[in-house]
Amino acid sequence: MKSLWSGNEATARGIYEAGVSVGSAYPGTPSTEIFESLEQYPDVYCEWAPNEKVALEVAYGAAVGGVRAVTAMKHVGLNVAADPLFTASYNGVRGGFVVITADDPSMHSSQNEQDNRHYAKAAKIPMFEPSDSEDSLLMMKEAFRLSERYDTPVLFRTTTRVCHSKSIVEAGERETVEAKPYEKDTAKYIMTPANAYARRPFVEERTRRLMQYAETTPFNRTEMNGTKIGVITSGIAYHYAKEVFPADASFLKLGFTCPMPPEKIRAFAAAVDTLYVIEELDPFIETFVRTLGLDCIGKPTVPEMYELNPERLREALFGTKPAYQTLPEKHVARPPALCPGCPHRGLFVTLKKFKNAIVTGDIGCYTLGAAPPLESIDCIVCMGGGFTLAQGLAKAFDASGRDDRVIFGLVGDSTFFHSGMTGAVEMIYNRARTKIVPIVLDNNTTSMTGQQENPGTGMRMRGEVAQVVPIERVLEAIGFAVIVVDPQDLDKMKAACDEAVKSEAPTAIVTRRPCVLIKRLRKARRRCIVDREQCRKCKRCLSVGCPAIFFKDGASFIDQTLCVGCTVCLQVCPFDVIKMAPLEVKA
Amino acid sequence: MSDVTSIVLIGVGGQGTILVSKILTHALMSHGYDVKMSEVHGMAQRGGSVSTQVRFGKKVHSPLVGKGEADILVAFEKMEAARGLGCLKQDGILIVNDFEIVPLPVAAGRVPYPDGILDALSDKVRTIAFDAAGTAEALGQTRAMNVVLLGALVEALSLEALNVRDSVAELVPEASREVNLLAFDAGRDMARARL
Numbered sequence: 001m002k003s004l005w006s007g008n009e010a011t012a013r014g015i016y017e018a019g020v021s022v023g024s025a026y027p028g029t030p031s032t033e034i035f036e037s038l039e040q041y042p043d044v045y046c047e048w049a050p051n052e053k054v055a056l057e058v059a060y061g062a063a064v065g066g067v068r069a070v071t072a073m074k075h076v077g078l079n080v081a082a083d084p085l086f087t088a089s090y091n092g093v094r095g096g097f098v099v100i101t102a103d104d105p106s107m108h109s110s111q112n113e114q115d116n117r118h119y120a121k122a123a124k125i126p127m128f129e130p131s132d133s134e135d136s137l138l139m140m141k142e143a144f145r146l147s148e149r150y151d152t153p154v155l156f157r158t159t160t161r162v163c164h165s166k167s168i169v170e171a172g173e174r175e176t177v178e179a180k181p182y183e184k185d186t187a188k189y190i191m192t193p194a195n196a197y198a199r200r201p202f203v204e205e206r207t208r209r210l211m212q213y214a215e216t217t218p219f220n221r222t223e224m225n226g227t228k229i230g231v232i233t234s235g236i237a238y239h240y241a242k243e244v245f246p247a248d249a250s251f252l253k254l255g256f257t258c259p260m261p262p263e264k265i266r267a268f269a270a271a272v273d274t275l276y277v278i279e280e281l282d283p284f285i286e287t288f289v290r291t292l293g294l295d296c297i298g299k300p301t302v303p304e305m306y307e308l309n310p311e312r313l314r315e316a317l318f319g320t321k322p323a324y325q326t327l328p329e330k331h332v333a334r335p336p337a338l339c340p341g342c343p344h345r346g347l348f349v350t351l352k353k354f355k356n357a358i359v360t361g362d363i364g365c366y367t368l369g370a371a372p373p374l375e376s377i378d379c380i381v382c383m384g385g386g387f388t389l390a391q392g393l394a395k396a397f398d399a400s401g402r403d404d405r406v407i408f409g410l411v412g413d414s415t416f417f418h419s420g421m422t423g424a425v426e427m428i429y430n431r432a433r434t435k436i437v438p439i440v441l442d443n444n445t446t447s448m449t450g451q452q453e454n455p456g457t458g459m460r461m462r463g464e465v466a467q468v469v470p471i472e473r474v475l476e477a478i479g480f481a482v483i484v485v486d487p488q489d490l491d492k493m494k495a496a497c498d499e500a501v502k503s504e505a506p507t508a509i510v511t512r513r514p515c516v517l518i519k520r521l522r523k524a525r526r527r528c529i530v531d532r533e534q535c536r537k538c539k540r541c542l543s544v545g546c547p548a549i550f551f552k553d554g555a556s557f558i559d560q561t562l563c564v565g566c567t568v569c570l571q572v573c574p575f576d577v578i579k580m581a582p583l584e585v586k587a
Numbered sequence: 588m589s590d591v592t593s594i595v596l597i598g599v600g601g602q603g604t605i606l607v608s609k610i611l612t613h614a615l616m617s618h619g620y621d622v623k624m625s626e627v628h629g630m631a632q633r634g635g636s637v638s639t640q641v642r643f644g645k646k647v648h649s650p651l652v653g654k655g656e657a658d659i660l661v662a663f664e665k666m667e668a669a670r671g672l673g674c675l676k677q678d679g680i681l682i683v684n685d686f687e688i689v690p691l692p693v694a695a696g697r698v699p700y701p702d703g704i705l706d707a708l709s710d711k712v713r714t715i716a717f718d719a720a721g722t723a724e725a726l727g728q729t730r731a732m733n734v735v736l737l738g739a740l741v742e743a744l745s746l747e748a749l750n751v752r753d754s755v756a757e758l759v760p761e762a763s764r765e766v767n768l769l770a771f772d773a774g775r776d777m778a779r780a781r782l
């Protein structure tokens with residue numbers, strides 16, 4: 001059966017067909033749909049872990065336990081999970097073990113641009129780079145065979161356009177893979193310094209053997225058409241290059257790029273007059289080609305920043321500029337915004353009232369609290385940083401004697417479990433003189449990435465009921481007094497902040513109200529409506545930054561198809577002209 | 588690569604561009620074309636500008652449609668048409684929904700919603716503009732405006748042998764099949780009258 005599948009759907013199918021038993025992942029664009037698709041194959045146990053390091057270790061543990069196992073994450077997730085990866089490379093595996101990293105060139109949904117192919121080289125493990133959905137399925141199955149044959153974790157490096165583009169795929173059957181018997185093997189699975197020292201040559205020897213594999217694997221494919229132009233390429237760049245170069249250009253498509261095949265590359269280079277290396281982001285292949293003493297056209301002719309596309313390539317290589325029309329004066333920015341009814345809004349409206357406060361934010365939907373008109377966040381760096389940046393700022397103010405400021409440190413519920421908890425411990429253990437109020441924005445889901453469950457939601461990936469890990473009790477156990485508040489009640493929200501700021505004891509706030517996008521919680525919705533005759537045009541309601549409210553014909557207006565009746569605008573209106581609309585009773 | 592046709596759908600998160608591309612690619616695949624489709628997930632979905640790109644032909648390599656490469660651009664919202672215009676071939680066809688969704692900077696009163704968009708568009712390219720939301724509303728389901736626009740797109744493609752109607756019937760929820768088929772036909776009529 002042929003299907004039109006995204007790279008992520010095809011990757012999930014490849015995992016299923018490879019006979020994988022265990023999967024553990026943490027969501028992150030563009031990788032999320034891999035596990036959301038995997039969820040549909042009941043033969044594969046799969047879960048959302050609290051973070052990527054946990055996910056990688058759980059999957060690796062399963063592989064040590066004798067079954068095939070997989071983990072998936074976005075590019076920055078591998079930074080979090082890098083520690084176990086580097087040593088798993090020495091230990092090797094029993095069941096096959098594949099680590100998926102989904103990079104995000106052009107940062108469509110990310111805080112940085114990072115070429116994770118370097119991880120394969122640094123951790124000395126083999127790597128596949130799929131170009132489309134068919135590659136994703138086939139390479140995933142090969143990755144597991146390779147992992148077991150060479151006793152190694154395998155890195156599967158995909159990118160946004162491969163993950164989220166759909167192309168035609170032919171699905172196959174699931175392989176039956178027997179679990180390998182568990183045996184104690186301490187020299188292999190305990191990396192004490194002595195064992196690691198002894199294991200070190202194995203890793204080098206493995207790389208040499210993998211180089212032979214790279215020379216012969218059909219995933220490193222030569223397509224000879226003519227001898228004038230030769231193009232070495234990988235990933236999605238292969239398809240762009242196929243569009244851009246003339247039909248008589250020859251290709252060396254590298255689907256397996258760590259370690260690289262020197263002989264294959266030399267032979268290809270010798271067969272063509274002009275050699276190009278076309279790859280997205282860093283000159284990873286090109287650097288290797290140059291170490292072979294081969295000359296080629298690559299970076300910086302081909303840009304090393306942002307994702308490539310045929311148009312950029314044509315311009316970079318041949319100077320051709322496309323012809324097109326524009327109308328820049330007829331469109332204004334449409335930045336993403338907190339949804340109507342988003343529970344985070346009430347917190348940001350409140351924080352804005354603390355004029356002298358500093359707010360350290362984190363990554364999630366609540367990052368949007370940094371955008372106008374809310375503009376309530378000072379700095380954001382990475383997941384978990386909302387608490388620890390606050391702590392660092394506090395230490396700076398302690399040191400400079402400016403310790404009269406208040407710092408609010410924010411993390412979401414999923415982020416709290418991911419890496420916020422350790423920051424909370426730091427705040428108690430190395431308590432600063434400067435006042436910090438840690439706030440957990442508990443919307444009962446991992447919303448930014450599409451509402452995945454997390455340890456606080458009481459549910460698992462497949463909807464099984466789970467024991468809730470209560471955020472407030474974790475904070476209490478660490479040493480905080482905790483105020484739990486509904487952020488949508490602006491008076492209570494303000495009172496909670498005031499109390500936490502004044503309190504002598506370390507005090508944390510948990511803002512608790514579920515995200516409006518959680519499917520299992522959809523309920524009859526209410527709406528707010530403006531009495532437009534009475535509207536005094538003060539525009540205070542616009543300060544809450546809700547997409548459902550705007551000015552129309554000189555008075556405030558609420559779009560009834562967008563409003564969910566959260567009442568935040570109603571509460572900020574100084575003239576009480578916003579009311580609840582009467583409940584519609586369906587006939 | 589002249590045997591490849593490129594289509595871009597642009598709109599605002601939540602307008603149903605994805606369903607339209609799903610139906611279209613289903614029909615194209617059933618017809619035996621090689622098809623690729625690309626979309627962006629994540630941050631932009633929170634009320635931001637979203638686009639889906641579809642390419643089909645005998646053999647398709649890139650899933651992306653570059654500047655000046657689209658044969659047809661379908662804008663689900665007026666201002667998004669102006670934003671997406673750059674991807675259209677000089678002689679391509681623009682289908683635009685005469686419908687406004689106010690972005691936050693406009694809602695906040697910082698900038699006005701641009702006026703005269705439709706006139707400016709039709710000065711630049713061949714433009715089919717109509718009120719797909721109104722058409723869908725008249726059929727009793729405003730949400731079906733995406734399928735009205737699909738109808739217009741299929742008419743503009745003028746591929747006689749392509750059966751998109753069956754794909755609509757197969758891929759929309761059972762309960763709204765009839766209204767969606769009506770919406771699809773209405774969209775075709777709208778475009779036929781304006782092509």
Ligand SMILES: Cc1ncc(C[n+]2csc(CCOP(=O)(O)OP(=O)(O)O)c2C)c(N)n1
Nearest residue numbers: 028363364365366412413414415446447448
């Ligand atoms: C290390 C890392 N892993 C994953 C992501 C992707 N990511 C961005 S926001 C987010 C979820 C945040 O959820 P939560 O903290 O509950 O906030 P919400 O979006 O629900 O407001 C994730 C997983 C990331 N940016 N960094």
